[in-house]
Structures are given as C-alpha cells and as structure tokens.
Amino acid sequence: MSVPLTKVDSAIAGLSIADEKPDAVEKEVKGKKTHKRTSSTAEGIWNIKDLEEQKIEITLPIETQKTGWKLNTSPSTIEDKDILKMFLVNPPVKKIDLHFPLGLAVTARNLKGVTIKDALDAIHKQFKKKADDELEKPYLAGFEWDKEECWTRLIVHQKKEGAPQPSKKSKKKAKEES
Template identity: 60%
Template sequence: MTEPLTKVDSAVQGLSSSPTEEKTTRRKSSSVPGVYNILDLEEDGTELELAVETQMTGWKINKSPSTVEDPDILKLHLTKPPVKRIDLHFPLGMEVTARNMRGVTIKDALDVIYKAFRKRSDDELDNPYLAGFEWDKEESWTRLVVHLQKQPTSSMPKGGNASSKKKKKGKTEGDE
C-alpha cells in the first residue's frame, strides 16, 4: 500500500490538485429575515432605536430576570431593527455581549447582565437597579451603555397590582 492515492480513491475524490482560495461562509438557513448584524447596520448608517420598556423594569441586576414585574417585556426586542448581537458596556469599564440569532431580546440582555452580577451580594453593589440603556453612535455604534441607579424605577407599587385595580375600580364607580 505504498502507491500514491489517485482520483479514483475515495479519500481524494472531489479534491483538485491545488486548493482553491474560496472563503467558506456560514449557513444562511440559521439567519432570520429582518435580523441584522450590527456591523452591517453601521456600514449602512442605519440608526438603532431602544425599547423604552427597559427603563421601567425595577429589576435588580443580581436577581434572576424572571423577577421583573412585567414578564411580557422580556419577549420584546432590545433594539429596532433587531440585531444578532450587541455589546453592553458598564460605566466602570466591564463589558458583556448579548447574543441571539433571532434578534437580541430584553431577556437576552438581562440574562448576560445577571450572569455577570449574580454572585455579588446587595451590599457590594453601589447601584443595583437597572435604569435603562443608552445608544451613543458618536462613542460606539456597536455598543449600548448600561445605566444603573440606587432606587428601582417601577410603574407598579411594590405590593403588586391587585391594590391598584381596586383603587381604579373605586374611582370609576364614583365617576358614574
């Protein structure tokens, strides 16, 4: 078996004598229409819009994202148009990346933030609550700045929404 392989042999079948210089690309079937690469948006000059719902979460960054008061906002895309990945930059210099091939959602962003801070206790965090995100195209097109604060900004009282429904009912009955 010291004979050189020929094109008849299955090991070299289909190979040319010199390798081609073609660049292989990833499958296109895994990409979702309408979801963009952030670098392509930068080249085109397409501006991002952020979901305003992130400013009203009242979410503590070292608690699970499932503790958000309104779990429906977790399904919303973080940006318009939706992107496959985006970097989240903290004021102290730490940076994490949220990824989702179907478009980064608010839950994806909260998940990576939680993963970075889950082992920290409450007294280690100066500003433990998410205030929202900011996109500054002059600073960096591919990055969002994460803003934190000392107190939660919540649209609902801490006791839940059952008491607020009773108050609203009372007001509507009194108006009639």
C-alpha cells in the same frame, strides 16, 4: 496472493482522499459553496457592523427603562413578562455589546434577534454571584445608544433605588382612605 487495498493503503499508494468532499461541512447550492448552518439565522436580523456601515440608526424601546430589575436577580423576576420577548434594539441585531460606566462589558447574542431577555441574561451572568451590599447601584435604569461614542454598543445605566413595589398594606390603606 494480494490483499485488497483499504483507504489507508490507498493513501500510502499515492491515491488521495482529499478529493472527497465531506457533506456535513459544506454543500453546494446553485454552484456556490455555503455552510450548512445558514438556516439558523432569521431574515431581517442585522449584523451591528452592517448597520454602522450603512449609517442606519437604531432605536430602543421605552420598556427597557421601566423594568425596575435588580442586576443580581434572575430576569424571570420581572413582573411584566411580555417585555422580555421584545427586541432590545430596532432593527433587530444578532449581537450587541453592553458597556457599564466602570468599564465592564458584556455581549448579548441571539441569531434570531437580541431580545431584552437576552441582554438581561448576559448582565445577570456577570452579577448573579454578587451580594446586595457589593453593588453600589443594583438596579437597571435602562440602556442608551450614543452613536457619537460608539455605534456598535449600548451604555447600561444603573440606579440605587428600584421601582417602588406596591405592598399589600398600602393598598389596604388606600382603600380605607377612599
């Protein structure tokens, strides 16, 4: 009376299950093994280290300097929502470190290219629990890329005053004066 062997019994009997390849982790494409997640990366998006190796310089859009955004408020409070969709640097990268003058560093990541919103979200995550009086310079002045200091990171600049917000009263006075 013999009982049919199960997989566990087969392994004990000297048969190896290790020869079986799990399909979920790897797949074979034209003879090369690749990970399944290759579809999540977009074309034309660089790794910042590759840009450094090839000495490709990055540029920042001027819009990053004009946000007038307060670090402890949500990035969705920015009036011009269109700039949030723009890439933070050109050519677009998957991730980039953002360094503050006092030593704090945050990383903005997006496999489809880091946008200004991704950078502001990463910064906001660090400052959202800080009260207004805890921040010496609560407004974003912009970003700076200094290839001499470090090719793979941006320096975050802050300022004491935000962009002047036009109030309803000043608009009425301007109409009355003209």
